[in-house]
Every structure is written in C-alpha cells, then in structure tokens.
Amino acid sequence: MSAVILKGAPVAQGLNARIAADVAELQAHGITPCLVSVQVGADDASRIYRNAQEKKAAAVGVAYRRVDLPADAREEEVAETLRTLNCDPRIHGIILQTPLPKGMNLDAMQGLIAAAKDVDGVTEANLGAVMTGRPGLYPSTALSAFELLKSTGVSLRGKEAVVIGRSAIVGKPVAMLMLNERVTVTMCHTGTQGAGMLAYHVGRAEILVVATGQPNLVPGAWVKEGAIVIDVGINEVDGAIVGDVEFVPAAERAAYITPVPGGVGPLTVTMLLRNTLLAACMQTEIERR
Numbered sequence: 001m002s003a004v005i006l007k008g009a010p011v012a013q014g015l016n017a018r019i020a021a022d023v024a025e026l027q028a029h030g031i032t033p034c035l036v037s038v039q040v041g042a043d044d045a046s047r048i049y050r051n052a053q054e055k056k057a058a059a060v061g062v063a064y065r066r067v068d069l070p071a072d073a074r075e076e077e078v079a080e081t082l083r084t085l086n087c088d089p090r091i092h093g094i095i096l097q098t099p100l101p102k103g104m105n106l107d108a109m110q111g112l113i114a115a116a117k118d119v120d121g122v123t124e125a126n127l128g129a130v131m132t133g134r135p136g137l138y139p140s141t142a143l144s145a146f147e148l149l150k151s152t153g154v155s156l157r158g159k160e161a162v163v164i165g166r167s168a169i170v171g172k173p174v175a176m177l178m179l180n181e182r183v184t185v186t187m188c189h190t191g192t193q194g195a196g197m198l199a200y201h202v203g204r205a206e207i208l209v210v211a212t213g214q215p216n217l218v219p220g221a222w223v224k225e226g227a228i229v230i231d232v233g234i235n236e237v238d239g240a241i242v243g244d245v246e247f248v249p250a251a252e253r254a255a256y257i258t259p260v261p262g263g264v265g266p267l268t269v270t271m272l273l274r275n276t277l278l279a280a281c282m283q284t285e286i287e288r289r
C-alpha cells in the first residue's frame with residue numbers, strides 16, 4: 001500500500017482545539033453557542049450520530065439539546081417546533097436529523113429552518129452561498145470532504161477533479177468548494193455510468209470524490225496513479241462498514257486516500273460544531289478570530 005491514509009480524527013483534533021478556544025472567547029462575552037438536534041421518531045443510525053454530536057459538543061464547550069418528537073407527529077407539529085427554535089435567541093444552531101418518518105416532506109421541513117441557524121447547510125440560502133462563494137453555513141459533510149482534501153497540502157488550482165454523486169448536500173457542494181479554488185470539476189452520476197463513461201472519468205481524475213452510497217462502486221484498478229481519493233460513502237456490507245471505493249487496490253495506486261470508516265465521517269460533526277460557532281458569532285455580531 002503506497003497511499004498516505006487521510007484519517008479524519010487528527011484533522012478534527014486540530015480544528016476542535018481552535019473551536020474550543022473560540023467558544024471560550026464567546027463565553028467570556030456571556031454567550032454559549034447552542035446546538036439543538038430535532039429528531040422525529042426513532043432511528044438507530046441517528047441515535048449513534050446524535051450521541052457523537054453530544055460528546056463532541058461537550059468537548060469543545062458547545063451546549064447541546066435534544067428535541068424528540070414522536071414518529072406519528074404531524075408536519076405541522078414539526079414546523080411549529082422549528083419555528084419556536086428559530087425565534088429562540090438562546091439557540092444558535094438547528095439540525096433536523098434524517099431520515100424523517102415515511103411520508104414526511106424533508107425538503108419542506110428543512111426549508112423551515114432559519115438560514116442563520118441552519119448549521120447543517122441544507123437550506124436554499126446556504127446552498128446558494130456555496131454556489132456563489134459568499135459566506136454562509138455550508139453543508140457539513142461537503143466541508144469535511146473538502147477539509148481532508150486541503151489537509152494534503154497539495155495545491156488544488158488547475159487540478160482535474162471528478163465527483164461521483166450529485167446530491168444537493170454532498171456531491172454538488174463539494175464540487176462548488178473545489179470550483180471556487182479553480183479546480184476543473186467533472187460531475188458524474190447514474191447517467192455517466194449508464195453511458196459506460198464512469199471508468200474513463202475516474203481514470204483521469206487527479207482528485208476523486210465519491211459520494212454515491214454504492215459499496216465498492218469504484219474498482220481500485222480505475223484510480224489514476226497518484227490521485228487524491230476522498231471516499232464519502234458509508235455502506236454496511238455483511239456487518240462491516242465499507243466505502244464507495246475498493247480501498248486496498250485503490251490505496252496501491254493513489255497518493256492519498258480516506259479510509260471508511262475513519263475518514264470523512266469523524267470530521268463531519270466537527271464541521272457541524274464549527275458552523276454552530278460561526279452561527280453564534282453571526283447572530284451575536286461577535287467577530288471570530
């Protein structure tokens with residue numbers, strides 16, 4: 001194996017220390033950034049994710065609150081909860097955990113979160129901010145993938161990047177973050193695969209970001225020698241967690257590669273907390289260092 005393994009934890013550790021220092025400074029002004037997680041119904045993956053949020057929030061001094069609504073809650077009840085949180089000046093960040101119960105309109109519910117408190121970066125205002133390069137609360141998973149890419153120290157300008165997956169909160173914003181750095185970006189999706197062109201695009205990618213939720217979609221043999229591979233996928237196969245890229249053979253060809261688990265995932269909560277800090281600063285008009 002020749003690639004450098006891009007683990008999320010060490011990058012998160014450095015960022016957490018900076019977040020904790022900034023939170024302490026805010027607290028000196030009498031403000032404690034507060035993140036509220038809203039969950040509708042029960043979900044095992046969400047429960048694990050929320051526990052990680054709570055633990056990491058405590059470690060950096062961010063207050064963490066849970067609001068739990070029953071699985072049979074009506075959309076109007078969820079909407080009312082979000083409106084109340086939007087108006088509460090003690091709350092700086094809101095995350096609506098997914099999945100929502102079947103039949104509930106995710107876009108409509110997410111759209112009710114005030115953009116200034118949308119620390120997961122799911123509202124149109126914040127997605128628009130990534131698109132234009134304006135300041136905003138960018139999607140935390142996309143930020144995590146981008147932070148790992150930057151952690152290589154490799155100059156990004158002019159590089160050929162391929163992103164597989166075009167979701168609004170992962171694929172598209174990662175592509176925009178790279179585009180804003182003057183990376184040349186190609187987006188791939190099921191249409192690319194249907195046209196038989198996926199291997200071609202992967203083979204010329206100096207930076208490859210894969211976010212599809214398809215286990216081992218990208219065979220290691222496709223990866224360009226010396227590429228940076230960021231695997232966002234989280235898939236369970238026979239009780240084990242694997243990514244969207246065939247890790248061992250890909251690591252033999254790539255210069256850098258993220259492991260799954262242990263790559264993008266551990267950084268995502270850090271980005272959520274960094275956004276909560278940023279949101280608290282913006283709402284209280286206190287400048288961050």
Ligand code: NDP
Pocket residue numbers: 141164165166167168169170171188189190191193211212213214217232233234235264265268
């Ligand atoms: P979505 O299901 O919203 O999007 C998947 C994308 O992948 C779509 O654009 C789809 O194309 C594309 N795709 C699916 N199958 C193929 C294929 N065979 N060939 C080419 N493209 C394909 O997923 P998300 O963006 O929400 O999540 C992607 C992955 O990232 C998942 O594994 C998820 O678990 C993981 N994830 C990880 C997080 C973390 O913190 N590490 C956080 C969030 C997500 P099309 O548009 O044509 O349908």
